[in-house]
Amino acid sequence: MIIYGVYIVSKSGGLIFNLDNNVPRIEHEKTFTYPLDLVLDYDSKKVSVAFNRKDGINVGHVLVAVNGIAVNGVTIDDGRDVKATLESAENYPINLKFSRPKMTTNEKIFLASMFYPLFAIASQLSPEPRSSGIELLEADTFTLHCFQTLTGIKFIVISETGLNGIDLLLRKVYELYSDYVLKNPFYSLEMPIRCELFDNKLQELLAQVEKTGISNIDK
């Protein structure tokens, strides 16, 4: 039972809370000789693998370190350009570290606001009048569960596929939200949630769900 993340989207479609949970961070380090047998894609923001996967370094993974020095976008932290470094033979053998790309906060906000119209479109596409929006979205590696309250706040849980009873978990998150966020006098509505108590309680809940299953959530 793996929960990858919890998101809360406000009435107006903004991401007000996100929590990454238990996502295994895959990193692969390998020493390469010249010429490099990976086909790399240098775009303006990052260096990623375009073709020729090997040893767990998969297409789509991004370069995070060269010889142990972190890579920031397309430059190495010591100031050198990644592309120039990798293309000159005198720098080899070279140790490269690749990892799965990690979403930045901005990307998360962007995706959350993309989900908002998708949800609305789903309810309009419906052949029956008065349909709800997307409640469940399945892919081969994860399932997205969405619960919209009567007041319009969306609670979203990303989990592994084939789990039952996530709606119970969503309800429980709603309860935590109503207790620890809305009863916090310093929280103003519609704003990003920065409540430590809520974070802690939510993490406790997720830990419990992952250990003992959803049916054992204490109410």
Next chain:
Amino acid sequence: MSRQASRLDAKKVNSEFLTLTYGALVTQMLRDFENVEDVNKQLERIGYNMGMRLIEDFLARTSAPRCLELRETADRVQQAFRIYLNIQPTISNWSPSSDEFSLLFDSNPLTEFVELPPDLTNLRYSAILSGCIRGALEMVQLEVQCWFVQDQLKGDNVTELRVKFVRRLEEVIPAGED
């Protein structure tokens, strides 16, 4: 009022504690504002802000579905009073078009030890309740007006809170709910 053991647990605060705290709030406001009308307004405003937050707690606790007629709404409001104040107001005096009803309170925990001094007859002591109802219903896209018709503090037999449906806030009904 957070839950620990069971889901619909009894409230855990002695109602006298609430009565006294609320009394202290009202007294402080009377001292701060001097003008009774301002106090009424502020109490109503505080109630409105409370209602906007309290509704989420109510929905999370009861998993109530959306109301599609005012009679359902009235039942829910009654249920909310039971949950939060442990009193059950009577619903009555429906208007012929079913867009207005009254909540009758035999007792009101907010006013338990209160007598209004003669110079404060304009004070709507429990105005926080009407604000609360208005704020909560607004969050579920119902615009209502809410006011006191009778008040035990002013010598009436019961306290009567009138609720009038104004309109459904169509533009803010969340997608997938309208």
